[in-house]
Amino acid sequence: MAKEIQNTGIKTNTNAIATRDAYGEALLELGKKRKDIVVLDADLSGSTKTGKFAKAFPDRFFNIGIAEQDMIGTAAGLALSGKLPFASTFAVFETGRAWEQVRQTICYSNLNVKLVATHGGISVGEDGASHQATEDIALMRVLPNMTVIVPADAFETRLVIHAIADYCGPVYVRLGRSNVPAVMPGDYKFSIGKGYTFSTGKDVNIVAMGIMVSIALEAARILTMEGIQTGVINMSTVKPLDTKTLLRVAKACGLVVTAEEHSIVGGLGGAVSEFLSETHPVHVLRIGLKDAFGCSGRPEELMKHYGLTAEDIVRTVKETLKQLRVTSHK
């Protein structure tokens, strides 16, 4: 555990826990509560934290080996026999390697399978681009019947895992490898499809998911101190998108910013832009990977390298506001 914390550290907060660790705990709780829960993994149970469930409930854990496509199909079969399967591996393999299995077998048949993947985004760190999923949200969001969720911290992860167990239908949950600070308030209640508004800004609103929520909060604090009223929304459900909240905050300000540890193509930025361009055209600034692969490095180095720090958001927002002012004065 100590080594794990040393290696990561997006933010060294005493409450910092990786969302994958919260997943491991939540699965254990669910396993005790519900006998129909089964868990599948593809030889990464130590990393995805499904190993805890495996140890506690060996009869309900199935290691399918390094065969992600087969894992998805097997999960589908288990769902067909009335079980509630959670299938886990790294996000890049779950959504990329097995995409067509997810499409044909899970989504087309609308099966009650929960795909919970870890190692989303560049905060994977040293393993590099081959193991960093930066297009998984786009790949899952495009599938009919699919629900897509990216929790912001460990607390929300636990709520999400319990909520999706009670929901019938395919769900994709993206979790991270690195520790993330606790951001959600203690009385927070998660419900699928509902964003959480920390604050609404009259100048700028940042719509974020996953680890970018804590970074967006820091950026908003700095911007507001500098006189730019900035709000933050945790849009943990990327699909179905909370269009009501989105419309409300878009109407309240002149600039909507999306922040994701994902490509700016097809992910949260894509979803927000698609909706707002049709209903309430407003300037949207997308913070994320600019159509690029990740690379090796320490997570915090990578966040800087790809312009995903609070300082980067502050600088880009100010530049964009300046440009918008120039344009409006022309």
Next chain:
Amino acid sequence: MLTQGTKKRDIPFLKKQAKLVRVEILKMLTLAGSGHTGGSLSAADIVTALYFSKMRYKPDDPGWKERDRFILSKGHAAPLLYAVLAMAGYFDRSVLKTLRKLGSPLQGHPCSRVLPGVEISTGSLGQGLSVSNGIAIGLKMDNLSSRVYCLLGDGETQEGQVWEAAMTAAHYKLDNLCAIVDLNGLQIDGPVSKVKAIEPVASKWSAFGWNVIDIDGHDIKEILEALDEAETVKGRPSLILAHTIKGKGVSFFEGKVEYHGISPTPEELKKALEEMGVHG
């Protein structure tokens, strides 16, 4: 309605049923104007033996927990599955006329969301065996004696996922699973041996830990005996290698690769029915 055992070993009856299944396949394909003729006809005897002798199921209760499951991994043989399901009583036979038409539950490839009796949507090859494994594991967890049958095409076994699943089934000792390979020797681009050889098929599967049974896939008696044998084998899954003829039952379709993915013309249907001694 429970069909188990009612026609248990009535070979002449089953032969007649297989012929009726073929007639329905040809008729619905001709009306649809497109679809996969060759591979539907090649597996007709196998699926007939399963549905009208071997398997337990209740057409009026498609979700019956104790039913045996049939997974059509080679989903393009949908007309075969539809013919059998209609004849078994899952839906009215008149629905067969709607194959591939807008709004029909008879999609070009089977869709479980819209048609009772279809266990899982298939059509993209190589995925059915993994699903069958999952069902077989689930049945074992629930201590149900139901069996899972999965029909694969021979060309389909070129898909890597089939072998991932083959390994999984052996690892988890899924003796309640029986896969059947419809070894008709042809795929869209030509003979399987020319496109990409899959032989030696039997030793491949046995090397993967399966009990392999080699049969004539048009001999109903052999099919039933193989299905019985599979049931007695414990600790490992069984694979029936069913040697078949693509387009079987209509002389001018037999062994013709060009009839993999096209439907009969009305003239061909007429000729075929005459040849089969059926009046249209």
